[in-house]
Amino acid sequence: MDKIQRNERLAVIIKTLCDHPNKVFTLGYFSEMFGSAKSTISEDLDLLQKTFEKNNMGNICTIPGASGGVKYVPYMSEAEIQVTLEELSKELSNPERVLPGGYLYMLDIIYNPEWVNKIAMMFAGKFSKLELDCVITVETKGIPLAFATAQYLDVPLVIVRHYNEATDGASVNINYVSASAKKIQTMVLPMKSLKRNSRLLFIDDFMKGGGTSKGIIEMANQFDSEVVGIGVMIETNQPNKKLVENYYSLVTLNADLIENTIIDIKPNI
Amino acid sequence: MDKIQRNERLAVIIKTLCDHPNKVFTLGYFSEMFGSAKSTISEDLDLLQKTFEKNNMGNICTIPGASGGVKYVPYMSEAEIQVTLEELSKELSNPERVLPGGYLYMLDIIYNPEWVNKIAMMFAGKFSKLELDCVITVETKGIPLAFATAQYLDVPLVIVRHYNEATDGASVNINYVSASAKKIQTMVLPMKSLKRNSRLLFIDDFMKGGGTSKGIIEMANQFDSEVVGIGVMIETNQPNKKLVENYYSLVTLNADLIENTIIDIKPNI
Structure with a gap:
């Protein structure tokens, strides 16, 4: 040869x-x-x-x-994860990101393929042994992260929507309380888009109270399916007690400080 | 060495x-x-x-x-494109896909990383010389395709939404008529998410009348930006005359026949 x-x-x-x-x-x-x-x-x-x-x-x-x-x-070493999360925290801590109402602008990160792939690789490394059937997310901001994670894990993506779509056939609808959107919201999932007895990984960009995660768990139940992992890019320190217990988050935002336009974000390592 | x-x-x-x-x-x-x-x-x-x-x-x-x-x-040869589009047409022609109202179920394709990457690679090959600043899409179904295309072209993704989101700051809102959703819809794009004088590639899963494309062009105008390319996975044969002229579509669905649950989809090659 x-x-x-x-x-x-x-x-x-x-x-x-x-x-x-x-x-x-x-x-x-x-x-x-x-x-x-x-x-x-x-x-x-x-x-x-x-x-x-x-x-x-x-x-x-x-x-x-x-x-x-x-x-x-795909795999990132502990050392690379540490460096990446420090870079991410620094990038998110730019004071120009603070919006009226104490929100943090981060679309330029969560829609940017370079960042999305790095973050998704950390999720994929964390959850690669779960024998998943698919990755699930709720529209809209978490979709690129969830898609990239699904791609790394070689499973399909399932997207839960907020409004009924005639073009997707019969659906299951549930209501849930989202702490970050501060309102009751609806989740809609077409019957055809999730098989019974599936093992799901829920991926999202942001977790405040965990209401969305809880909603996804309930939606999964309607399909006799199980959420076996939850991964979020950023969580807030408050409320300290979330509505779900087992989840993996990359960085933590001090939500009390941001109301005074101080951004305090720390890597969870 | x-x-x-x-x-x-x-x-x-x-x-x-x-x-x-x-x-x-x-x-x-x-x-x-x-x-x-x-x-x-x-x-x-x-x-x-x-x-x-x-x-x-x-x-x-x-x-x-x-x-x-x-x-x-990334590049797909003419021969590979032909084979892929024939496979895609065959896959989309499964009679079980027809939903009440004459809609075609295709979430399992447009959310599946394997298919999404193949389709995105065709878009990336077609539009790689346009000197783009970003790929743009409207939530929700086209997001994975648009994200994968953005990734292949090494540009960020911009997602236009249908509803205002307090967490993203000030936004530009426009109204447009979507032929496929058969109603007036709103497009919302945060001010911070698109720079002036950008060159945009609009990617979507489906085109019927071209109303969404026209809306995106108008939205781009509000940002002094230009849509320099439009790529859709599937277009319908009717209406024959779309609201936009230059676009690239991969396959064509005979929309008259589907109302009688006959699926006729042909590769555009």
Whole structure:
């Protein structure tokens, strides 16, 4: 096997695996593609595994057995997470972000692919072992984060809406109290968009009281499904006691201070 | 330079470039990272360029000059586009998708990362030379497609909403007539979320009369900005004359037939 061929195989394998995070490809898939022996592909994968590990590029995981294969698992090291959360806190702490009413403008972060992918990679790393059926979110601001997380975890995205949409067929509607929007809101989920007995990861940009998370849990119940993980980018320190217990948040905003236009945001590490 | 080192450099370069489509990295960036001469990096890039081209993995483009460097440009060949659009048409033509009222259920496609990325790659290929400032969409269904397109084009996403959100500050509101929702709707865009004199690409899942596109163009005008491209996944054959003229759509739905639960969808190639 000459050098060019190995380089070419490695390039194709990396591109294929990284374009489909957490998706398992059999060794046979690559060995057919290249007309190479499985042992050759195995050697390629060993080499990639070491290179990815050494350069903090995520994990190349081989799964043994008949149904085995290889997958790329996006991953951020503890050190990278720390640096990223410090950068995020600093970026969010820009005083120009404070809006009338004590709100924090952050659309430029949560709609920016570069930030979204970094944040989603932290969620994907945290929740990769949950055997999820899908990622769920509520429109609108959390959608890019939830989509990117779903992509890293190789599962579909489900979007709960606030208003009924004739074009999506029959739906389940529930009401819930959102602390951040300070009102009773409706959640709508089309019957066709979630299978019974699904395991869900709820992803959102912001958590104040946890009302939205509680609403999503209730919605999941209507589909005999379970929310097995909750990930939010930013939570507020107040109220200290949220309506849900187990959740993962990246940074905490001191909500008392922001009313005096002081932004105090700390990484949760 | 021994074999292991070249393999490792190639792996890191591929991962870096493909994680940031359309983002330019200088040769100096990689030469510093590896402690290698720029001529060595140049050789690596030549090799990658050939490998990517040969295997239809997109383009590795080198940009000459002082501000030059290298970037990965996602790209689908004409042949791949044809196959993908035929698959998409077939998938959308499943009779179980027809909902009461003659609507077509497609959330499982437009929220599925695998499909979304394929569709976004076609949009990114089509619009990559437009010198865009951002991708814009209207909540909700087009957001994953628009986000993935923005990611491939290395620009931020802007999301126009239907209702005012106190948490995003002052906004511009306009009204428009949506043919598919059969009603007058409102578009809301926070002042802070779009810079003056921006060049925008509007991405959406569905176009019937083009009312939403026209609304987006008007919204852009309020920000002294210009919609320089419009991409939609699916358009209807009726009305034949849309409210906008230049747009790119992937497949066409025969809207007359669907009322009799016959789904006729054709690739636009």
